[in-house]
Amino acid sequence: MAIHGDRDDELRLFQTGEHPCGYWPERTARDLVLDPHDRRLGGLYPMALSWGFRRSGDLVYRPHCAQCHACVAVRIPVQRFAPDRSQRRCVARNADLEVRITAAAPREELFALYHRYLAHRHANGGMDTHGPHEFEQFLIGSWSRTRFLEIRLPPPQGGPGELIGVAVTDVTDQGLSAVYTFFDPDHAQRGLGTFAILQQVAWAQRESLPHLYLGYWIRDHMKMDYKRRFRPLEAYDGRRWNEFDGELAGR
Structure with a gap:
């Protein structure tokens, strides 16, 4: 075609x-x-x-x-985004964490965290056998402007804090694209997936970018339903972007 x-x-x-x-x-x-x-x-x-x-x-x-x-492809119009009470609590709960944006380069520290996440979240699903080559092949493009949003525990004196989360993010002039997020399963109670999206929203707002693309919301799929909690949210119907609820009402 x-x-x-x-x-x-x-x-x-x-x-x-x-x-x-x-x-x-x-x-x-x-x-x-x-x-x-x-x-x-x-x-x-x-x-x-x-x-x-x-x-x-x-x-x-x-x-x-x-x-x-x-x-259904969904995106957040970041300039109109307003966190709800639960999301504000997530930010407060993680106020001690250090967030920084780094180049998308493979490092053993990153791969070790990625492997732990897959072994816990996707056991026997095929991805948990990924090695360093698959890590690069899946997450790091040769032509894309990709960055890692790293989330770390408070640093001890004289060194960086432990890496507990990474949001792989593509940067374009039209917005950020949340490619994939992985985190330490031992810190699941922090809500690091939600925290990572909120940090990406803040990043897009700082850069005056219009959208954060979240990939696909999938009807009736529990693992993807969390995306509807970020409002306002826009959904793509194959021709144009609509308000999320209006798009669903037409289906």
Whole structure:
């Protein structure tokens, strides 16, 4: 499939074959993928985000399943965002933590935390066997402007604090994209997933960026339902972005 213009402007899209769905093990899935060999991917990526696409490694994809439309791309319009009471409590509970933004470079400290998270959250799901190569292949793109938002315990005297969370974040002129978040399961009570999103919202606000893209909210999927708690929220219907509740009411 191609979106035609001048020859140099042609945008090529590919449809994958059927593969196991990563969210519903009894289902199969298909994706639309931007041409991974297109040298313009870095420049096309912000537009692709606005069309409901995501990045995984160097692939930019969007679910394109014939019989299932459960995956809904969502984003936070960060300048209108207002944390609710629970989210404000999460920020207060984690006020002792150190947050910093670093280059997306592989380090043993990062991989060790990633492996612990997968072993706890995705045991026997396939991802828990990821090694350092898969870590880089999945999270760090060769053309994307990716950063790690690191979350650390208060530092002891003379050294950095223990790393307990990482939000892998792509930076574009149109907004931030929350690619993946992993954290120390021993600190799950802190609500580090929520805290990471709130920190990404604050980051986008500081940079005067309009949106934080959260990937896909998935109807009836408990692990993805948390995204609806960030309001206001916008959902993509395949043509345009709508207020989240209005989009769902039309389905």
